[in-house]
Amino acid sequence: MRALLRVVSSLLSRPGTASAVGAIMVVYALLYLWLTGDIMGGGHGGWLALFPAWERLWQTRGPLQFEPVGLFFLGRLVWTFSPINTLLALTVGLLIGLNAVAGWRVWRSPRHCSLGAASSGLLGSLPALLAGGACCAPLLLIWLGLPFAGALASLAPMLLPGAALLLLIGLWGMARRMAQVDDS
Amino acid sequence: MQGSARLAFTLGILFSLPASLVLADPPSVSTPQVPVAHSLASFREAVRSGGPGKDGIPSIEHPRFLPADKAELSDADRIIGIHHRGQAKAYPQRILVWHEIVNDEFAGEAISITYCPLTGTALGFKRGDTELGVSGKLVNSNLVMYDRATDSEWPQILAVAIDGPLAGQGLEELRVFWTTWGAWRARHPQTEVLSEQTGFVRNYRYDPYGSYTPLSGYYRPDSTRLFPVMHRDDRFPAKTEVFGLRGAGGALAITREALREEGVVNVTLGERHYTVIHDAGLDTGWAFHNPANVSIRLADLEFTAEGIVGPGIESLEAVNGFEAMWFAWAAFYPDTALYEGGEAP
Known part of the structure; x- marks a missing residue:
């Protein structure tokens, strides 16, 4: 646990890696919000923000999906804004960003360890990264209208917690590896 | 630590609360006047989760209306219209696609206007002293409604309860019209139109399934359906x-x-x-x-x-x-x- 916190702190305290983590976090969050339907088309140009339903802040509309409290009209895009959905998207995005950058750092440190260890460090982050993508995969299938998407709809409640758990395990594994690299 | 405990407690309470208010009386029921081709047990076995949970697609409980000349609709826009007890009302498809049920009243009579985007069906039902809600379940891709008095489950097209205390009983139907705003307004110039002030925040300018004007996405006749069906018949393209x-x-x-x-x-x-x-x-x-x-x-x-x-x-x-x-x-x-x-x- 201490190794995990040390790695996270290390990644976020350096401007280069912190920017990379932040960029991945924001891109993933936007993708997640788009695929879950919080961000979509339908805008008629112009900029406007309305917050007519703060009372629905904690009201759910599905497993780990919360009611929007406001609307952002952003040109051709409309964002039905739920602070909780946004926070969830940013949290998973942060975990993905940390996994990706930690994996990259392990891979970029071959002189301190064997090639095998470096490769397995990067490979170790892959299941977690795939899990992050899995949150959106069924939604993407439904969006594309593929016939087996319906069968996946019932899995939706498990995807976000499952992805977060896998990402945490992946990051913890990477942190241990990085600690070994630093110690050697 | 105290904050975490408070958050966990709050989340626990939130998730354990019933999703809907339970009312006293069941909806209007009668011996079904319509055929039921499959057994109720077969229907129950064919029920699938649609993704959102119970009331995840929220019905509209306090609909507000605008006069026809205040409506922001084009003539070709799809609406669901009803003329009952001397009142004409139009419910834009682009609002109902997000809510599927409006629990309304006509001169004191409680009526539910229902719309299922996945099967392209609009039906009106007398609802007695209770409300109908969206269960989050589907059968043959069709909306399964539930009544908030008994929690019985009613597929919209069937209009017969397949589960719950009222299983086997039917809802009393009212004719509603699936037409265009231009056609409805020409027939009913005094019509009112459902307002976008529904009490919920949704992007009513966007249909997540596609479009009727022009016809695209899920609504195209030759596009594929999303969920399994109890009987398949390929004499026409699925969405015809x-x-x-x-x-x-x-x-x-x-x-x-x-x-x-x-x-x-x-x-x-x-x-x-x-x-x-x-x-x-x-x-x-x-x-x-x-x-x-x-x-x-x-x-x-x-x-x-x-x-x-x-x-x-x-x-x-x-x-x-x-x-x-x-x-x-x-x-x-x-x-x-x-x-x-x-x-x-």
Whole structure:
């Protein structure tokens, strides 16, 4: 646990890696919000923000999906804004960003360890990264209208917690590896 | 640490709360007047999760309305219209696609207007002293509603409860019209229109499934359905729109082309005669049981805000009919008669 916190702190305290983590976090969050339907088309140009339903802040509309409290009209895009959905998207995005950058750092440190260890460090982050993508995969299938998407709809409640758990395990594994690299 | 405990407690309370308010009385029920082709147990086995949970698609409980001249609709926009107890109301499809049920009142009578985007069906129901909600479940891709008095589950097309204390009983239907805003407003100039002030935040300018103007996405006739069906019939592309009616004689589907071309369609189902009249103004059908097999001439008829007027109409008994995507109609009614023009089935 201490190794995990040390790695996270290390990644976020350096401007280069912190920017990379932040960029991945924001891109993933936007993708997640788009695929879950919080961000979509339908805008008629112009900029406007309305917050007519703060009372629905904690009201759910599905497993780990919360009611929007406001609307952002952003040109051709409309964002039905739920602070909780946004926070969830940013949290998973942060975990993905940390996994990706930690994996990259392990891979970029071959002189301190064997090639095998470096490769397995990067490979170790892959299941977690795939899990992050899995949150959106069924939604993407439904969006594309593929016939087996319906069968996946019932899995939706498990995807976000499952992805977060896998990402945490992946990051913890990477942190241990990085600690070994630093110690050697 | 205290903050975490408080958050966990709050989340625990939130997730354990019932999703809806439980009311005292059940909705209007009667012995079903419509055929039920599969056993209730088969329907229950065929139920699937649609993704959102119970009330995840929230019904509208306190609908607000605008006068027709304040509506931001184009003539081609799809609406669901109803004229009941002297009141005409239009419910834009682009609002109902996000809510599926509006629990409304007409001169003191409690009515639910329901719409299922996945099967393209709009039906009205008397709801008694309770409300209908969206269960989050589907059967044959069709909305499964629940009533907040008994929690019984009612597939919209079937209009018969398949689960819960009222299993086997039917809802009383009201005719609603699946038409365009321009056509509805021409027939009912005094109509009111459902406002976007629904109490919920949704992007009412966007339909997540596609578009009816122009026809695209999920609504294209040849596009694929998303969920399994109890019976598959490939005589038409899945999303082809048909006009359907069901009664004591069985179920009947009429192709839109046949209804438009022939104007009046006479069909015998079992021992019963049915007459379906094409309303060119709303581009839909009016279905009747025609016990005396009276001959109806389209040229003699007048279509008014109150209904059809003309010789022979008074001897007919109205039967509910509605548009539906072919795959869904055939799934609920595998033995349906099909009228495509020419010889009667």
